[in-house]
Amino acid sequence: xxxxxxxxxxxxxxxxxxxxxxxxxxxxxxxxxxxxxxxxxxxxxxxxxxxxxxxxxxxxxxxxxxxxxxxxxxxxxxxxxxxxxxxxxxxxxxxxxxxxxxxxxxxxxxxxxxxxxxxxxxx
Numbered sequence: 858x859x860x861x862x863x864x865x866x867x868x869x870x871x872x873x874x875x876x877x878x879x880x881x882x883x884x885x886x887x888x889x890x891x892x893x894x895x896x897x898x899x900x901x902x903x904x905x906x907x908x909x910x911x912x913x914x915x916x917x918x919x920x921x922x923x924x925x926x927x928x929x930x931x932x933x934x935x936x937x938x939x940x941x942x943x944x945x946x947x948x949x950x951x952x953x954x955x956x957x958x959x960x961x962x963x964x965x966x967x968x969x970x971x972x973x974x975x976x977x978x979x980x
Contacts, residue, residue, distance in 0.1 A: 866974030879953030887931040895949035907962035
């Protein structure tokens, strides 16, 4: 059973940066699409970004394009989300997700979830 554990969340001022990490265990991540999803208070869960198994394809929500970058290190069984120019509306619990298929991830269909890490953007 794949387990995903996120880290790197916290409190940051508007315009600041954070880097989220997600480590996988249970089996190798190199054959599975990885991504990030988030849920803000009182709002529905939103897909943020996906990256294909070999890192060759990425997808971003319109709200984060140009500010967030997803990457992965299959040797380390880890996926990252670099978040720059953070805004108060980015405040949410961020979940690491995994899908058997890039189209599934891009369509917000996930097979595995992490426990989430809180990101708060506030002055």
